[in-house]
Amino acid sequence: MQALGARRAFLRSSFPCSRSSSSWKALGNCRAPSIVRLGRRGVGAIRSMAYEDDVRLAIKAVSLASRLCQAVQRKLVANETQAKADQSPVTVADYGSQALVSWVLERELPPGTFHLIAEEDSEDLRAEDGSEMLKRITQLVNETIAADGSFGSTVLSEDDVLTAISRGDSPGGPSGRYWVLDPIDGTRGFVRGDQYAVALGLLDNGEVVAGVLGCPNLPLASIAANGAASDDKAVGCVFAASRGAGTVMQSMDGSREAQRVYVSSVDDSKLAAFCESFEAAHSKQGLTANIARILGVSAPPIRIDSQAKYGAMARGDAVIYLRFPHAGYREKIWDHAAGLIVITEAGGEVFDAAGKPLDFSMGRFLDLEKGIIATNPSLRSAVLAAVQTAIKEEESALKGVSPL
Ligand SMILES: Nc1ncnc2c1ncn2[C@@H]1O[C@H](COP(=O)(O)O)[C@@H](OP(=O)(O)O)[C@H]1O
Numbered sequence: 466m467q468a469l470g471a472r473r474a475f476l477r478s479s480f481p482c483s484r485s486s487s488s489w490k491a492l493g494n495c496r497a498p499s500i501v502r503l504g505r506r507g508v509g510a511i512r513s514m515a516y517e518d519d520v521r522l523a524i525k526a527v528s529l530a531s532r533l534c535q536a537v538q539r540k541l542v543a544n545e546t547q548a549k550a551d552q553s554p555v556t557v558a559d560y561g562s563q564a565l566v567s568w569v570l571e572r573e574l575p576p577g578t579f580h581l582i583a584e585e586d587s588e589d590l591r592a593e594d595g596s597e598m599l600k601r602i603t604q605l606v607n608e609t610i611a612a613d614g615s616f617g618s619t620v621l622s623e624d625d626v627l628t629a630i631s632r633g634d635s636p637g638g639p640s641g642r643y644w645v646l647d648p649i650d651g652t653r654g655f656v657r658g659d660q661y662a663v664a665l666g667l668l669d670n671g672e673v674v675a676g677v678l679g680c681p682n683l684p685l686a687s688i689a690a691n692g693a694a695s696d697d698k699a700v701g702c703v704f705a706a707s708r709g710a711g712t713v714m715q716s717m718d719g720s721r722e723a724q725r726v727y728v729s730s731v732d733d734s735k736l737a738a739f740c741e742s743f744e745a746a747h748s749k750q751g752l753t754a755n756i757a758r759i760l761g762v763s764a765p766p767i768r769i770d771s772q773a774k775y776g777a778m779a780r781g782d783a784v785i786y787l788r789f790p791h792a793g794y795r796e797k798i799w800d801h802a803a804g805l806i807v808i809t810e811a812g813g814e815v816f817d818a819a820g821k822p823l824d825f826s827m828g829r830f831l832d833l834e835k836g837i838i839a840t841n842p843s844l845r846s847a848v849l850a851a852v853q854t855a856i857k858e859e860e861s862a863l864k865g866v867s868p869l
Pocket residue numbers: 553584647649650651652653654741742743744746747748769770771772790791794797800
């Protein structure tokens with residue numbers, strides 16, 4: 466394990482914008498031409514530095530994993546994707562990303578303090594027919610580490626990779642610190658060549674206290690609600706947030722400076738664009754259309770895969786996020802932990818269909834009432850009321866009776 470000084474130096478080099486300072490402030494100190502510039506007042510507004518090193522470490526791990534995913538997405542081949550027992554897809558990049566993030570965190574955190582709740586497990590890779598895939602994953606992980614250059618001549622064995630992936634099996638719970646990882650959120654989007662996110666959150670005593678979202682395909686320019694394309698074609702965003710310190714967005718390649726981002730302040734629901742899953746199987750698009758109708762929203766839904774939606778909303782591209790899984794689906798904490806703090810630290814609110822905050826203290830699953838909603842404080846009551854009306858209408862329609 467490295468001495469603290471060496472660890473700090475490593476973390477400083479983890480994010481290009483932060484090279485000149487060891488402080489999380491440095492991210493905010495960078496000039497921000499388009500959204501909100503963090504001048505002296507803005508920096509002064511960032512009071513809590515409690516998770517500063519955790520955020521830097523998370524950014525390093527997520528950036529590395531994102532590079533591995535980008536390399537795979539560029540030349541995705543069919544035999545690098547498998548179907549899991551629940552028929553959802555998993556690729557070499559999901560496993561490679563989880564192995565990298567887990568390995569980096571274990572390496573950098575004080576001994577005995579690292580606990581990880583992550584989506585993937587190593588069972589299929591340990592099976593006889595998983596050996597080719599494991600070989601490929603190990604190769605990808607080692608290529609990514611070598612290209613990064615900050616880990617010396619480290620080479621991971623197949624066993625190291627399996628161990629790193631398996632470390633994500635922590636059950637979580639109400640006390641202690643847990644890192645929460647979705648190595649690729651939106652695998653279907655990833656395989657389609659669309660949006661996905663590497664999502665890493667940190668829980669402290671059951672609450673999300675920090676989160677980083679790597680969104681390699683998300684445009685740096687805002688997504689216009691009317692679908693109009695921006696002249697700025699650059700893609701690749703990293704969103705980072707920690708409790709009390711706000712949310713910042715930076716370009717993934719480090720070419721643009723970090724900027725504080727904020728949710729939209731639109732307070733007229735008719736003007737509020739909403740976002741939802743691209744996959745109709747993940748959220749009831751009929752129900753969300755009815756919620757939008759009740760709210761008077763006229764813009765078409767912005768449909769994107771993964772927690773990239775939370776990032777896009779945190780910078781004001783959409784004002785409302787609606788997610789209503791079909792009956793029987795249980796939400797997992799890694800699908801929302803990082804996204805939640807990215808939104809709340811940008812000034813937004815995330816709650817379920819009963820208006821309750823999401824509870825991350827119950828282990829690997831979220832137990833919630835019917836769906837997940839995010840919006841700004843001005844629209845919270847109107848959106849919640851519309852959600853509850855639309856759900857009542859849906860239930861009545863199913864029973865074949867009028868809601869009145
Ligand atoms: N039937 C279902 N209903 C709701 N969510 C589902 C689902 N099947 C899969 N998911 C989750 O939806 C996530 C993608 O979210 P989105 O729809 O916002 O893109 C998936 O994450 P993974 O891709 O990490 O497995 C998966 O956890």
